[in-house]
Amino acid sequence: MAIEILKLLVRSADTWNFEGSLSGLSDREWMALRYLARANRFSRTPSALASFLGTTRSAASQIAAALQSKGLMVRKPIVEDKRSIALCLTGEGERFLKRDPMNALRDRLVALDVADRSRLHDALRRVLAGLDVGKRRHHADICTECMFLIERGEGKDRHFRCQFFRKAIAQKDTTLLCAYFEGRSDRGQLPASP
Known part of the structure; x- marks a missing residue:
């Protein structure tokens, strides 16, 4: 059963995870764009983005620079700390996310009844939390x-x-x-x- 669940998860990832680029974005750029769209004001920094992506701050800055060059994101000074910057989506970045390939999977999950969604959510949360702990x-x-x-x-x-x-x-x-x-x-x- 565990192998079958794993295969199903991999198949679901195939609907939105891809090699190369789609609509001009790499996988990491899509991940960064999705993250910035859902991150709170404390978590829109290059360091927080690097942590989320599991990469170095330098690599995260390169991803942010690519998004900025495509007009999907801008860097803004943080009012409380002039030494820091916030990575903020532009209107174009928000519109671009409406074409996110992950939306098809989201829509299928929304179609599940509430009890099934809740069970799936809770089970995946426990599995992922265990993986996070295992990898520290x-x-x-x-x-x-x-x-x-x-x-x-x-x-x-x-x-x-x-x-x-x-x-x-x-x-x-x-x-x-x-x-x-x-x-x-x-x-x-x-x-x-x-």
């Missing part, structure tokens, strides 16, 4: 699953704060990827500060 690799994930996210209040008074960066986070940004993610079950939850 850190991965990006969404803030709502992170031990550093603190939620306070209710209704209109509900607000969120990242304890890692010691900064407020908008509720809409809690579903974005963070390269500094630590799972709640990885080290236990941080106590909420007063």
